């Protein structure tokens with residue numbers, strides 16, 4: 453018995469093999485998550501099986517896109533407790549990952565996870581997405597921007613697409629009822645230099661929950677006036 457039994461029994465459905473080192477890392481990550489969650493609010497999900505399903509396995513469905521390959525540079529926008537960025541790093545160590553959030557206390561937790569799990573090429577940054585997206589050290593520097601449970605797709609596209617290189621991808625992890633959201637975001641995606649390439653509906657292993665992965669390809673530069681500042685993105689979404 454380990455504290456990640458549900459993860460172990462479901463992960464092969466996603467075509468992922470968890471060796472002993474990765475199992476150990478997930479188990480440690482979970483222990484730290486539960487420990488810190490007693491002190492600061494990281495997640496409302498506290499039960500072992502639920503963490504495996506709703507955080508670990510859900511985050512790992514992103515491997516079904518085929519876009520998370522060795523060597524890619526990824527930014528996780530609004531990472532919170534490290535989802536999906538931290539599970540991605542544990543499974544595919546040969547990635548460079550930046551975990552971004554505007555809430556510093558969650559990043560302190562993630563810095564401890566990075567240290568205790570001895571992870572390399574992964575770091576955190578305390579900033580708002582719309583501010584960092586205008587910084588040339590970060591703008592259009594990533595192969596992939598990922599985001600789960602942060603904002604509706606039109607708003608999220610303005611947060612995420614500025615970070616993606618031409619030819620790279622913004623992958624939005626959404627609920628199953630994302631059809632209307634997609635329709636309402638087509639214009640925003642186009643303005644920001646993206647094109648919806650695919651939508652993959654996927655059942656999270658060991659559950660009946662179906663989520664959607666929206667794969668948006670960056671096809672042209674994001675115009676310099678985006679992302680907008682000072683609450684304009686939310687007040688007046690594209």
Ligand SMILES: C[S@@+](CC[C@H](N)C(=O)[O-])C[C@H]1O[C@@H](n2cnc3c(N)ncnc32)[C@H](O)[C@@H]1O
Nearest residue numbers: 530531532535553554555579580581600601602
């Ligand atoms: C509901 S949580 C989701 C966390 C994680 N992605 C997950 O799926 O469990 C949303 C996170 O996005 C962060 N966030 C919201 N708006 C943001 C912004 N404009 N820039 C950076 N982080 C943001 C919040 O601080 C919060 O940690």
